[in-house]
Amino acid sequence: MTSHFKGFRTIVFTCMLGFALLLNACAGNASHETADRTATSSSQDGTAAVNNDDSQGSSVARARQEDDTRDVEFAVDPARTSWNFEAPATKTVYLTFDDGPSENTQPVLDILDRYGIKATFFVTGMHPDYYPMIATCYKAGHTIGMHTYSHDYSDVYASVDAYWADLNKIAGVVRDQIGYVPCFIRFPGGSSNTVSANYTLGIMSELSQEVVAEGYQYFDWDASCGDGAEHTADELVDATIADTSYGYQSIVFLMHDGTDKESTVEALPRIIEYFRSEGYEFAPIDRTTRVPHHGIGN
Numbered sequence: 030m031t032s033h034f035k036g037f038r039t040i041v042f043t044c045m046l047g048f049a050l051l052l053n054a055c056a057g058n059a060s061h062e063t064a065d066r067t068a069t070s071s072s073q074d075g076t077a078a079v080n081n082d083d084s085q086g087s088s089v090a091r092a093r094q095e096d097d098t099r100d101v102e103f104a105v106d107p108a109r110t111s112w113n114f115e116a117p118a119t120k121t122v123y124l125t126f127d128d129g130p131s132e133n134t135q136p137v138l139d140i141l142d143r144y145g146i147k148a149t150f151f152v153t154g155m156h157p158d159y160y161p162m163i164a165t166c167y168k169a170g171h172t173i174g175m176h177t178y179s180h181d182y183s184d185v186y187a188s189v190d191a192y193w194a195d196l197n198k199i200a201g202v203v204r205d206q207i208g209y210v211p212c213f214i215r216f217p218g219g220s221s222n223t224v225s226a227n228y229t230l231g232i233m234s235e236l237s238q239e240v241v242a243e244g245y246q247y248f249d250w251d252a253s254c255g256d257g258a259e260h261t262a263d264e265l266v267d268a269t270i271a272d273t274s275y276g277y278q279s280i281v282f283l284m285h286d287g288t289d290k291e292s293t294v295e296a297l298p299r300i301i302e303y304f305r306s307e308g309y310e311f312a313p314i315d316r317t318t319r320v321p322h323h324g325i326g327n
């Protein structure tokens with residue numbers, strides 16, 4: 030009984046703390062917004078609000094191909110909060126790779142290139158040596174999304190403010206590489222994760238609304254090859270087939286190009302060929318992609 034009572038007191042305290050943090054977060058929103066708007070406007074018109082990060086970003090933007098409008102289209106913009114939740118007309122699979130860039134990113138890129146496929150990379154800041162791979166992926170026509178800087182649940186989900194501080198950190202890394210802050214994000218563990226409850230009760234309910242209000246969109250996934258855990262390439266192919274046997278019209282498909290994901294690289298050609306044999310086209314995520322949302326679990 031005593032321990033239950035303590036548990037209850039902890040919950041009450043956590044709720045009060047959560048409410049205090051929420052007030053704090055509301056007060057802090059203006060600063061997130063200002064920072065994001067600065068990033069957006071500077072990437073679009075190349076003039077205003079110069080800071081140290083921006084000079085590099087502008088040079089990247091200037092170097093872009095004339096017909097590549099992704100810096101305008103994909104930049105986070107609090108004024109753009111309309112998203113698509115309808116399936117596309119043709120069967121489409123969106124391959125997404127989380128937790129890179131790492132030593133496995135270039136092998137993944139080589140395979141995608143061989144098949145002429147564009148995909149999406151939800152990047153982290155875990156391996157600074159590989160940051161230039163973000164620009165390499167982007168220039169090859171792949172979409173860049175943000176997955177958090179540290180990918181450390183206890184840090185990222187310590188509070189609403191901690192999440193935003195982390196997101197702004199990876200935003201800086203990505204802007205240095207591609208010239209702007211993209212609107213596409215993925216929460217570690219997805220929006221349905223309950224691990225975050227160990228750190229902040231209700232944080233996914235808060236964040237899932239806040240990020241959209243700030244002009245971002247979070248992409249969970251419809252199916253996975255199961256490479257979040259350690260598996261052989263054969264097992265990953267089997268898991269892919271098992272997890273996509275429902276005949277979805279569109280599939281946002283979760284994979285990983287982080288450290289130790291060599292079996293994903295090994296399985297990738299067979300996974301691509303499987304989707305092809307099922308009549309799917311491949312596309313990178315953009316603002317017209319059907320947004321997959323899991324149910325919020327915390």
Ligand SMILES: [Zn+2]
Pocket residue numbers: 127128176180217218
């Ligand atoms: Zn991840």
